[in-house]
Amino acid sequence: MSAEEISSLRPDGTAFPVQLDDAVLKQTLDPLSFEVLRKAATERPFTGEYTDTETIGIYKCKACAAELFRSETKFHSGCGWPSFYAPKAEDAVLLIEDRSLFPRVRTEVRCASCGSHLGHVFEGEGYDVPTDQRWCINSVSMFLEAK
Numbered sequence: 160m161s162a163e164e165i166s167s168l169r170p171d172g173t174a175f176p177v178q179l180d181d182a183v184l185k186q187t188l189d190p191l192s193f194e195v196l197r198k199a200a201t202e203r204p205f206t207g208e209y210t211d212t213e214t215i216g217i218y219k220c221k222a223c224a225a226e227l228f229r230s231e232t233k234f235h236s237g238c239g240w241p242s243f244y245a246p247k248a249e250d251a252v253l254l255i256e257d258r259s260l261f262p263r264v265r266t267e268v269r270c271a272s273c274g275s276h277l278g279h280v281f282e283g284e285g286y287d288v289p290t291d292q293r294w295c296i297n298s299v300s301m302f303l304e305a306k
């Protein structure tokens with residue numbers, strides 16, 4: 160699967176509020192974080208730092224530090240990636256139809272501030288959570304600010 164480049168534009172053609180320079184990010188981020196955030200790669204399951212973390216705090220975008228998820232909405236899905244049942248705020252994330260595994264169509268989750276790739280959201284899987292959603296997010300796309 161070839162990684163896709165992250166656009167600096169939103170699907171409606173307007174620019175993301177935070178414009179990041181990939182050349183700078185490549186210097187400051189570790190290689191895997193860069194591949195995930197800026198090229199929509201996926202970390203291997205059960206390898207991420209936050210998969211089973213229960214620390215209380217706020218998960219922030221590793222590229223731009225925007226607040227993305229609260230530890231209160233994190234749950235143990237068993238899927239191998241940190242899973243949440245809701246974002247911190249509806250406008251913290253941007254959803255994009257992802258046809259990279261066509262015919263399987265997935266919903267990609269991006270940071271609404273800088274457009275970086277975070278993961279995918281799945282619905283109706285039957286998890287016992289308030290929204291019946293699993294926000295499946297790469298550990299390396301975030302950092303946890305503990306309370």
Ligand SMILES: [Zn+2]
Pocket residue numbers: 220221222223224225270271272273274275
């Ligand atoms: Zn961001």
